Amino acid sequence: MSEQYAVGADAEIWELRLYVTGRSPKCQRAQENLRRACEENVPGRYSIEIVDLLENPRLAADDQILAVPTVVRKLPPPIRKIVGDLSDTEHLLVGMQLRPLGSPAT
Amino acid sequence: MPSVTETPAGPELPKAPTGISGLDQITGGGLPRGRVALVTGSAGTGKTLLGLEFLVAGARDYGEPGVLVTFEESEAKVTRDVRSLGFDLDALGQAGLLALISFRVDPSEILVAGEFDLGPLFVIIEDAIGRTGARRVVLDTIEVLFGALGSDAVLRAELSRLARWLEERGVTAIVTGERGEKSLTRHGIEEYVSDCVIMLDHRVHEEISTRRLRVVKYRGSAHGTNEYPFVISAHGFSVLPVTSIALDYDAPTERVSTGIARLDHMLGGGLFRGSTALVTGSAGTGKTALGANMVNAACQRGERALLISFEESPAQILRNMRSLGLDLRKWQDYGLLRIWAGRPSAFGLESHLASLAMLIEETAPSVAVLDGIASLSHAVPGSEATAMLARQFDMLKTRSITTLTTALGHGDEASTVNVSSLADTWLLLRNTEVNGERNRLLFVLKSRGMAHSNQVREFVLSGDGVELLDVYVGNEGVLTGSARLAQESARRAAEVRQTEEADRHRRELRRAIAEHEARLAAIQDQIADFRAEVDRLDLGEGRLAAAAAADRQAMAAMRWADAGPGKPAGASERPPLPPTAPRPRDADAGTQDVASGGQG
Numbered sequence: 001m002s003e004q005y006a007v008g009a010d011a012e013i014w015e016l017r018l019y020v021t022g023r024s025p026k027c028q029r030a031q032e033n034l035r036r037a038c039e040e041n042v043p044g045r046y047s048i049e050i051v052d053l054l055e056n057p058r059l060a061a062d063d064q065i066l067a068v069p070t071v072v073r074k075l076p077p078p079i080r081k082i083v084g085d086l087s088d089t090e091h092l093l094v095g096m097q098l099r100p101l102g103s104p105a106t
Numbered sequence: 107m108p109s110v111t112e113t114p115a116g117p118e119l120p121k122a123p124t125g126i127s128g129l130d131q132i133t134g135g136g137l138p139r140g141r142v143a144l145v146t147g148s149a150g151t152g153k154t155l156l157g158l159e160f161l162v163a164g165a166r167d168y169g170e171p172g173v174l175v176t177f178e179e180s181e182a183k184v185t186r187d188v189r190s191l192g193f194d195l196d197a198l199g200q201a202g203l204l205a206l207i208s209f210r211v212d213p214s215e216i217l218v219a220g221e222f223d224l225g226p227l228f229v230i231i232e233d234a235i236g237r238t239g240a241r242r243v244v245l246d247t248i249e250v251l252f253g254a255l256g257s258d259a260v261l262r263a264e265l266s267r268l269a270r271w272l273e274e275r276g277v278t279a280i281v282t283g284e285r286g287e288k289s290l291t292r293h294g295i296e297e298y299v300s301d302c303v304i305m306l307d308h309r310v311h312e313e314i315s316t317r318r319l320r321v322v323k324y325r326g327s328a329h330g331t332n333e334y335p336f337v338i339s340a341h342g343f344s345v346l347p348v349t350s351i352a353l354d355y356d357a358p359t360e361r362v363s364t365g366i367a368r369l370d371h372m373l374g375g376g377l378f379r380g381s382t383a384l385v386t387g388s389a390g391t392g393k394t395a396l397g398a399n400m401v402n403a404a405c406q407r408g409e410r411a412l413l414i415s416f417e418e419s420p421a422q423i424l425r426n427m428r429s430l431g432l433d434l435r436k437w438q439d440y441g442l443l444r445i446w447a448g449r450p451s452a453f454g455l456e457s458h459l460a461s462l463a464m465l466i467e468e469t470a471p472s473v474a475v476l477d478g479i480a481s482l483s484h485a486v487p488g489s490e491a492t493a494m495l496a497r498q499f500d501m502l503k504t505r506s507i508t509t510l511t512t513a514l515g516h517g518d519e520a521s522t523v524n525v526s527s528l529a530d531t532w533l534l535l536r537n538t539e540v541n542g543e544r545n546r547l548l549f550v551l552k553s554r555g556m557a558h559s560n561q562v563r564e565f566v567l568s569g570d571g572v573e574l575l576d577v578y579v580g581n582e583g584v585l586t587g588s589a590r591l592a593q594e595s596a597r598r599a600a601e602v603r604q605t606e607e608a609d610r611h612r613r614e615l616r617r618a619i620a621e622h623e624a625r626l627a628a629i630q631d632q633i634a635d636f637r638a639e640v641d642r643l644d645l646g647e648g649r650l651a652a653a654a655a656a657d658r659q660a661m662a663a664m665r666w667a668d669a670g671p672g673k674p675a676g677a678s679e680r681p682p683l684p685p686t687a688p689r690p691r692d693a694d695a696g697t698q699d700v701a702s703g704g705q706g
Contacts, residue, residue, distance in 0.1 A: 024225075026221050027220070037303060060227070061207045067224050067225070067226065068220040070226075080215065082216070084221055
């Protein structure tokens with residue numbers, strides 16, 4: 001069913017933002033882990049924005065980011081935050097609720 | 107730490123003043139410059155406020171901009187909370203002297219999945235320091251992160267890194283922490299910031315809360331180790347050293363009248379300016395009246411006075427003192443007198459002290475009366491009350507405010523709240539109960555540095571005010587009240603009796619004198635009569651003799667008798683002179699007389 005989804009009323013889009021500071025190994029790992037999880041679970045229904053706080057430090061305060069890497073699920077609501085390099089896949093999936101279409105919401 | 111150069115490195119550690127006077131006093135100048143200090147305490151103990159005052163003082167008074175990173179409250183809330191204390195964070199922010207960063211950490215929003223670091227925190231602090239040129243940073247309360255981010259090992263490492271990083275920046279920082287059960291902080295962050303640890307405490311004893319501060323640790327510096335009470339008042343945070351570090355206040359020799367002339371006299375001219383007098387006595391001995399007189403006298407001299415009552419409302423004091431002929435309202439209207447009333451138990455020690463400090467600051471009195479401090483000992487345990495009074499007295503003394511404190515004392519010379527040693531002058535008012543009435547006595551128990559009367563005086567309150575009267579000391583003991591009056595009238599009666607007696611005696615003597623004078627006059631008259639009689643007799647005798655001689659001559663002439671060598675006729679005419687001391691001249695005169703007589 002991975003390629004069969006249609007953007008309908010019940011279709012969800014995962015709008016994600018990953019905060020990093022530079023290109024640290026942790027941040028690189030997080031980016032890879034996030035992409036992989038999204039591809040596996042919500043292929044085509046996600047977007048990932050990478051924000052480097054070194055380039056815009058004040059965003060840390062504005063977006064309330066204390067630790068890196070942090071991924072924020074802006075959509076679907078509610079906003080969720082996961083801190084870490086996302087090596088803990090189970091936490092990542094639960095935290096972002098990256099569930100395949102049609103599976104029951106937890 | 108290349109940038110720590112403001113204070114020359116010497117034996118003394120360079121310090122950053124906190125602007126909190128008591129704290130700077132205890133720490134000998136403030137927090138260790140260029141280091142991270144830990145302020146720990148349970149919720150609501152004033153950690154945030156201490157940090158904020160440190161920042162505001164730096165920005166406003168010491169030319170050291172600051173950064174506040176708060177993990178507990180929003181910027182708006184922090185700003186609003188401290189505005190009531192006179193801190194305008196917005197203005198400081200606009201002036202580029204202060205940067206506020208807040209992180210709301212909601213554990214329910216955050217999930218940890220793998221390794222992380224606190225990079226963003228470093229980044230944003232770096233940015234804020236860059237923007238403001240900050241020399242001070244406060245992180246309040248960083249331990250919140252432990253709840254939210256869970257991973258203790260990572261957080262410890264990160265906090266340790268943060269502390270080192272801040273020190274490398276040369277900023278003086280405060281990190282606040284939650285007090286743990288057994289450790290200084292719940293998560294042991296004292297392991298990373300251990301140069302200076304200040305612990306705040308908020309204790310409730312018998313329903314009265316007291317805030318305390320203790321410098322647990324201060325590496326490389328001497329510091330006061332006691333627990334110091336502190337207050338959070340409308341003027342912010344203030345620590346009150348138990349007694350001022352040194353007893354070094356002035357000792358003026360000028361005297362201040364108590365408003366009762368005879369009491370001044372008993373004290374050898376009044377109280378020393380800036381000294382502390384204590385009046386103790388049981389209920390209804392006139393302690394308040396004594397205090398009211400003191401402020402009244404001050405106002406009459408045109409000085410400002412402060413009357414603080416812990417037992418009566420201002421209106422009640424005004425009314426009661428009016429009945430003693432003291433018009434205190436007048437002085438209030440002139441702005442010379444400030445009356446403040448409040449129960450210390452209602453606020454606890456620290457607020458009480460703070461109110462006092464505030465009142466003193468606002469009123470700037472030369473004379474202060476604290477009426478009814480005994481209510482303090484109800485409010486707090488004895489030792490704390492004593493310590494508080496010591497601080498109170500110090501506060502007044504260092505400002506050269508002459509103070510009269512009244513306290514309820516039950517025992518005789520027992521130190522009510524052990525304040526006797528703190529007071530320079532101690533007056534004792536006592537009720538005596540004799541003949542079914544109570545009367546008031548006043549003693550001077552002690553008075554440092556002044557000759558004072560050892561006499562007991564009766565203390566009389568009347569519509570004309572307060573008066574001190576001599577008492578009668580006799581076999582029956584001290585007489586007061588109606589006994590004194592009786593004694594007085596008895597003495598007056600005795601005096602009258604004495605006067606009457608003397609008058610009578612005087613009259614008798616005068617009469618005797620007159621009598622004797624009259625008698626004397628009569629005797630003198632008699633003497634004169636006798637003399638006259640004698641003269642008369644003498645004269646008669648002469649005539650008879652002369653007549654006899656003439657008769658004899660006539661008879662001789664008739665008989666033709668020869669004139670003999672016998673007596674010449676003239677000699678026999680005078681009476682013989684009384685014998686006198688034989689003197690040569692008399693002898694000559696005698697012979698002359700005889701010769702002349704012989705010739706005649």
